[in-house]
Amino acid sequence: MDAQKLEDKLTCAICLELYLEPVTLPCGHNFCGDCIRDWWGCRDKACPECREHFPDGAELRRNVALTGVLELMRAGPAPAPDPDPAPALGPDPAPAPGSGPGARCLRHGQPLELFCRTEGRCVCSACTVNECRLHERALLDTERREREAQLRAMLEVTQQQATEAESQLKELQEQSSQVQSSACTLASVVSSKFSCLLQALEMRRTLALTDIEVAKTQALTQAQDEERRLRGHLEALAHYDRRVRDLLEQLDDQTFLQESQLLAPPGPLGPLAPLQWDEEQQLAGVESLSRLYGLLLDEGSHPRAPAEAADLGPVDYRNLTFDPDSANCHLYLSQQGQQVKHRHKPRDLAGPRSFQLWQVQCAQSFRNGRHYWEVRTSNHSVTLGVAYPELSRHKQGPHTDNIGRGPSSWGLCVQEDRAQAWHNGEARRLPGVSGRLLGMDLDLASGRLTFYSLEPKAQPLHTFHAIFTQPLYPVFWLLEGRTLTLCHRPEAKLPPGLQEEAAGPS
Numbered sequence: 001m002d003a004q005k006l007e008d009k010l011t012c013a014i015c016l017e018l019y020l021e022p023v024t025l026p027c028g029h030n031f032c033g034d035c036i037r038d039w040w041g042c043r044d045k046a047c048p049e050c051r052e053h054f055p056d057g058a059e060l061r062r063n064v065a066l067t068g069v070l071e072l073m074r075a076g077p078a079p080a081p082d083p084d085p086a087p088a089l090g091p092d093p094a095p096a097p098g099s100g101p102g103a104r105c106l107r108h109g110q111p112l113e114l115f116c117r118t119e120g121r122c123v124c125s126a127c128t129v130n131e132c133r134l135h136e137r138a139l140l141d142t143e144r145r146e147r148e149a150q151l152r153a154m155l156e157v158t159q160q161q162a163t164e165a166e167s168q169l170k171e172l173q174e175q176s177s178q179v180q181s182s183a184c185t186l187a188s189v190v191s192s193k194f195s196c197l198l199q200a201l202e203m204r205r206t207l208a209l210t211d212i213e214v215a216k217t218q219a220l221t222q223a224q225d226e227e228r229r230l231r232g233h234l235e236a237l238a239h240y241d242r243r244v245r246d247l248l249e250q251l252d253d254q255t256f257l258q259e260s261q262l263l264a265p266p267g268p269l270g271p272l273a274p275l276q277w278d279e280e281q282q283l284a285g286v287e288s289l290s291r292l293y294g295l296l297l298d299e300g301s302h303p304r305a306p307a308e309a310a311d312l313g314p315v316d317y318r319n320l321t322f323d324p325d326s327a328n329c330h331l332y333l334s335q336q337g338q339q340v341k342h343r344h345k346p347r348d349l350a351g352p353r354s355f356q357l358w359q360v361q362c363a364q365s366f367r368n369g370r371h372y373w374e375v376r377t378s379n380h381s382v383t384l385g386v387a388y389p390e391l392s393r394h395k396q397g398p399h400t401d402n403i404g405r406g407p408s409s410w411g412l413c414v415q416e417d418r419a420q421a422w423h424n425g426e427a428r429r430l431p432g433v434s435g436r437l438l439g440m441d442l443d444l445a446s447g448r449l450t451f452y453s454l455e456p457k458a459q460p461l462h463t464f465h466a467i468f469t470q471p472l473y474p475v476f477w478l479l480e481g482r483t484l485t486l487c488h489r490p491e492a493k494l495p496p497g498l499q500e501e502a503a504g505p506s
Helices: 002-009 033-041 064-074 125-129 140-248 253-262 279-284 287-298 309-316
Strands: 022-024 030-032 114-116 121-123 137-139 331-334 339-342 359-361 370-377 382-387 409-414 419-423 426-430 437-443 448-453 459-465 473-478 483-486
Touching: 022 033, 022 064, 030 033, 114 125, 114 140, 137 140, 140 253, 140 279, 309 370, 331 359, 339 473, 370 473, 382 437, 409 459, 409 473, 419 459, 426 459, 473 483
Parallel strands: none
Antiparallel strands: 022 030, 114 121, 114 137, 331 339, 339 483, 359 473, 370 437, 370 483, 382 409, 382 473, 409 419, 419 426, 437 448, 448 459
């Protein structure tokens, strides 16, 4: 009887077997290590016996003392054999508690016929009267059938997931292979393009250096010819000087008079011929490389907004004015050509140079250097940009403006909820512009045109990269009722040498 009680104390309440690697919970109850981990794997972390909850970080500690007791119990001496074993009569002995189909309840000694779903363990009929009276219960075979059905359904789901995972893995491997193949192809294409570019650059370099060497040889040859001419003249002068000195020392008057008549000085020297050497002409052939260099360095880079427009300096800031001859008949200029307003009533007949579209361009144009100006708009639905002189004055297509619709202009269209960058008929959608103060930075040396929004803070909107081959005029379009003002600064002025360049057509 004492052995039976000891075995009851050493039995796990989950598997109803002797403890295997027992662990102790913070509440003091003991369970098999694997049993309590499986229990917590599908339920909250609570003790199966007292229902005390534990935090997620609760640790399971091995019960060393209980493990030692179990080892002694399992290693105990086997019972001595009966010298006169009696033949077995009657039915087979009952199986040990908690083993096989005939397992019995360790608390009541009755067969385990039911399953307590609340506690998740097998119970006897006595347990249903006492501990599990209010719990949800089911027959063992009924519970088993339901659990088997659930496991089969889960097995089908996991098999489907495995099939789907294998399919996705195969697709991923194919995509990875395609990426590798595409990357190799692109690398080959890029390498080929750069190789061609390097070859072309090397050829241009060789030709440019050859031209410089030829021009240098010609200039130095001319210099040598001039040097020989000058040295010959110096020798002639020295010879004439010696003869004159000798003649002045002649004592015989007759000899002096006869030889002085024959003595003639060398002819005039003449001006020095300038050498045929022009540095600008030698660099003219590689001027486009500077633009290419700037374009390659700026490609893909994000434009930087100036902290303040004054950072560009007074040399870069341009005070622009509108060209009245280019203004559409619905556009009225004021403030000495600094402001334009679109009105419904036309002012007069259009001139030969005026836009048939609702557009106007500035009187100034730029061929080189860097230039910055600012514009304030009264509302949205305006377009600002730059264009070559060849920009058509006539309406072409369904659009009400032609800024950025072709290859000869670049524009920023500001609408109510968004902005669009236009060039060569292609548009790139941009975020909306919150403020009405806009800036334009035109750097012709590097081939870059950047639009800025300056309210409430300065931020770049879009940058165009191009090789500008003609003068660029600032040009604008505005909807009816809109007003556009060119912002002026008192200290702004053109740098020396650009006064004529930025002047409007006469």
